[in-house]
Amino acid sequence: MALSSKVMFMNLKTIISIILVAFIAIGFLGCHPKGVGPMGPNGQRLAWKEMSIEQRKVHMGSVVLPRAAALFRSWRPERFAEVNCTLCHGQGAKTENFKMPTAHLPRLSGELLLGPEFEAHPDTTRLKLDRLVPIMSEALGLKSFSVITRTGFGCYSCHLGPTGPMFGN
Ligand code: HEC
């Protein structure tokens, strides 16, 4: 009897935790993904994931590239005077390989709190975290990366980790 009520208690605790986690997850995901693309069949703007490859290319060219280019240019005007799709996609952009994250960009440490990145490249890490990630998430209608859920658009949406893609990318 004592054992079975203990088991039931555990189950109840498990169930409560699952419900709590579900509520937190809904809270986090609440208003994402956002419709950022052209109108879909139901009269609502398409979310990034719902767009075709052609629609994604157009969106990259008209929304993502101009915003990212402006940020990189304001940071290092000479180096980023002219940027195009190869900034992020590398030579893949010329052969229609737009897969991200990409080996074209330097691999990052995989550390959740970016310790090694802050140590080796403080200014670019700050810029990316405070400006690039929010600009990109907004442009794509995606939630920014959260260290709690370990999901969302962040560094590893563009960069690989030491052994490959990380955090569900
Ligand atoms: C500032 C960086 C950046 C630039 C510049 C950029 N892209 Fe992207 N692109 C991304 C990222 C990040 C993703 C992946 C988004 C996701 O799904 O998380 C992506 C995804 C894509 C995809 C979808 C690939 C797939 O398999 O779903 C296409 C197509 C694409 N880009 C085309 C372009 C084109 C064309 C240009 C130039 C006009 C361009 N991109 C410029 C960052 C960039």
Ligand code: HEC
């Ligand atoms: C939208 C794509 C994208 C995202 C998101 C992104 N980066 Fe980058 N990252 C780039 C590009 C493009 C470069 C190459 C240009 C440069 O040197 O900054 C780069 C370069 C770097 C470099 C190398 C800098 C150097 O001088 O060698 C580091 C370190 C870096 N990123 C860290 C980060 C960190 C940390 C995050 C998350 C906070 C992040 N990146 C998010 C696109 C991205």
